[in-house]
Amino acid sequence: MIPDLIVRNATLPDGRTGLDIAIEGGRIVAVEPAIPVRAAHEIDAAGHLVAPPFVDCHFHLDATLSLGLPRMNLSGTLLEGIALWGELKPLLTADAVIERALRYCDLAVAQGLLAVRSHVDVCDDRLLAVDALLDVKRQVAPYLDLQLVAFPQDGYLRAPNAAANLERALDRGVEVVGGIPHFERTMEDGAESVRRLCRIAAERGLRVDLHCDETDDPLSRHVETLSAETLRHGLHGRVAGSHLTSMHGMDNYYVSKLIPLMAEARLHVVANPLVNIVIQGRHDGYPKRRGLTRVPELAAAGLTVAFGQDCCMDPWYALGGADMLDVAHMGLHVAQMTSRAGMRACFEAVTTNAAAVMGLEDYGLRVGAHGDLVVLQARDAIEAIRLRPPRLFVVRRGRVIATTPPRLTALDLPGRPPQVDPAAYAPPERPDPG
Ligand code: FE2
Numbered sequence: 302m303i304p305d306l307i308v309r310n311a312t313l314p315d316g317r318t319g320l321d322i323a324i325e326g327g328r329i330v331a332v333e334p335a336i337p338v339r340a341a342h343e344i345d346a347a348g349h350l351v352a353p354p355f356v357d358c359h360f361h362l363d364a365t366l367s368l369g370l371p372r373m374n375l376s377g378t379l380l381e382g383i384a385l386w387g388e389l390k391p392l393l394t395a396d397a398v399i400e401r402a403l404r405y406c407d408l409a410v411a412q413g414l415l416a417v418r419s420h421v422d423v424c425d426d427r428l429l430a431v432d433a434l435l436d437v438k439r440q441v442a443p444y445l446d447l448q449l450v451a452f453p454q455d456g457y458l459r460a461p462n463a464a465a466n467l468e469r470a471l472d473r474g475v476e477v478v479g480g481i482p483h484f485e486r487t488m489e490d491g492a493e494s495v496r497r498l499c500r501i502a503a504e505r506g507l508r509v510d511l512h513c514d515e516t517d518d519p520l521s522r523h524v525e526t527l528s529a530e531t532l533r534h535g536l537h538g539r540v541a542g543s544h545l546t547s548m549h550g551m552d553n554y555y556v557s558k559l560i561p562l563m564a565e566a567r568l569h570v571v572a573n574p575l576v577n578i579v580i581q582g583r584h585d586g587y588p589k590r591r592g593l594t595r596v597p598e599l600a601a602a603g604l605t606v607a608f609g610q611d612c613c614m615d616p617w618y619a620l621g622g623a624d625m626l627d628v629a630h631m632g633l634h635v636a637q638m639t640s641r642a643g644m645r646a647c648f649e650a651v652t653t654n655a656a657a658v659m660g661l662e663d664y665g666l667r668v669g670a671h672g673d674l675v676v677l678q679a680r681d682a683i684e685a686i687r688l689r690p691p692r693l694f695v696v697r698r699g700r701v702i703a704t705t706p707p708r709l710t711a712l713d714l715p716g717r718p719p720q721v722d723p724a725a726y727a728p729p730e731r732p733d734p735g
Contacts, residue, residue: 304330305699307340308674311351313666314648314682322351324672324699332666342701344694350677350685352648353665354415354695355625356655359510359543359571359609361617362419362437362447363430364389366401368614379515379580382617383484386454389616390425398433399440405613406441408623411703413675413692415445418510418609418659420452420479423466431470444697448659450510452479457494459485464497471505478502480511482523483547495526503534508541508660510571515544517581517590519551524568525559531566541569541658543609545594546581556595564602569658572596572650573611574632576618596636600646607655608632608647625651626689633686641683648682672699678707 304323312318323331421434438447451470453463480498482491502509514521524542531540581592600606608628613621633647656664663671678690695703709719
């Protein structure tokens, strides 16, 4: 058989080098040195990093690219962002949501981001955004895996109709149960929302992903209830706690009991470094907390820890650009993961770990997996985070779906970048004063 595509001379994120990757019928059929057959189409990776696609397991596609609508978030805080989203929601039209979401998906594909878990707000009785994103999910399916979470932004118990709307959204095909316990009226309501949402997921056979303890309050401990309910319903490995920023400020003794409970439940952890570092600690004087959850400690306990982007040009965050290497870069800094293993773990947080959170099957650069990969202009995963380089080729099911020309960079340090002409540094000639 003639493969559809062979990528030659690849360096993989795990450090293996000089490998060829053959894809046939949309699947990887070989990962080995010097595959002796010619393919219909070949890419010379020239020793560059070839990675499985980037995965964003925490995003809000219904709000993305809406920056400035209907006005800017002047304070830059989470609560003004939620209030602003509340102003925008009644003004949304299906066409506008679909157009922005599709535009974002194009941006994602160009960056090699081919799987996104997006929360979709179900507190609008029209379920306009739900229907719009279900339409987008169908449209982008050939090139991007979109997974939707039914997210009661204004509180599952606090917002009128949120409970009924969440079930309606699940009935329409939204596949993950969301929630926001720290935004309920009381701690007890928050815990009750976790219990009800986990029960719904267990009864429907669905996964759970809650915005959980996205606060600086160290006594916000809904992750404890989430872990216990995961155990009660046997949802091990199917439940994600997103944000968990309160853990940053928790009492260390309490955390020494909490993390083993989370590990027992095989809870997935999703930190959102770009947003956590700007949203959390806003009520602190100095010193200000960073707010990111305890990433290295959770990973050391065996939990799957992923990084999400959360927001891109929306009521909460005016920046972002669908580049998961930006997310890894920020996570690396804020969590101080500067060991070699720590830096590589940050790359995994936006690839393999995020795929595990989403439950993506057939993901990865191995025989039998989907023929999906990204060729980056970097020598390894750490250099990819350092440079956030062009995605030279983005491949989906064995077909090239996006290309970016190589960039002139300081890739070959030491040495001068090619943009610089040393002659330009020479001082101007002065006339001899005689
Ligand atoms: Fe979020």
